[in-house]
Amino acid sequence: MGWAPATSTNYSVRLPDDAAPAYCAITSSGVDKGTIEVTHILAIDQHGRPIDADGLKPSAETPLHLLLYRTMGAGAVLHTHSLPAALLSQLARDEGQVRLAGWELLKGLSGIDTHEAEISLPVFPNSQDMHALSARVEQFLSTERACYGFLLAGHGLYVWGKDLPEAKRHLEVLEYLLQCQREVTRHGCSANTR
Numbered sequence: 001m002g003w004a005p006a007t008s009t010n011y012s013v014r015l016p017d018d019a020a021p022a023y024c025a026i027t028s029s030g031v032d033k034g035t036i037e038v039t040h041i042l043a044i045d046q047h048g049r050p051i052d053a054d055g056l057k058p059s060a061e062t063p064l065h066l067l068l069y070r071t072m073g074a075g076a077v078l079h080t081h082s083l084p085a086a087l088l089s090q091l092a093r094d095e096g097q098v099r100l101a102g103w104e105l106l107k108g109l110s111g112i113d114t115h116e117a118e119i120s121l122p123v124f125p126n127s128q129d130m131h132a133l134s135a136r137v138e139q140f141l142s143t144e145r146a147c148y149g150f151l152l153a154g155h156g157l158y159v160w161g162k163d164l165p166e167a168k169r170h171l172e173v174l175e176y177l178l179q180c181q182r183e184v185t186r187h188g189c190s191a192n193t194r
Contacts, residue, residue: 010059074160089151108173
């Protein structure tokens with residue numbers, strides 16, 4: 001769907017407690033997700049250290065995944081690099097959010113049952129310092145529990161869910177709504193037009 005160009009993006013799933021010391025399974029760094037195989041996925045512990053990884057290196061963005069498991073109770077975390085997410089997050093960088101309101105597909109997000117809803121996707125400045133970025137995101141999420149995802153400016157979208165099917169649904173909903181919002185901006189409106 002154009003959401004994972006080249007070797008971008010990363011995905012993870014929380015493992016059951018009896019898998020300890022493995023905490024979650026995550027895609028390895030530097031792999032084209034269009035050709036990903038089971039051998040490109042590794043288990044890591046709660047600190048992001050690989051467990052029996054056979055030379056695989058976890059995604060550089062592992063700290064963001066771990067923080068979402070810790071703070072949001074996520075069962076799966078999906079991160080994409082779609083064109084709408086990259087463009088809208090760059091446009092809304094100074095505002096710090098992309099608001100999505102009045103769209104029918106908002107009802108695809110857990111807990112929303114009307115199109116007369118509004119959600120905000122926070123936009124954080126992109127950084128190569130994943131620990132500092134994770135701390136910034138964690139500080140925001142500690143005060144904003146009703147959140148389905150966030151954007152990294154000029155980078156992409158992070159979503160999560162209680163399990164992989166819910167995370168996938170949230171991803172599809174938000175990517176579609178970002179496409180809609182992108183079309184709105186192409187017609188001269190701001191990224192946050194209601």
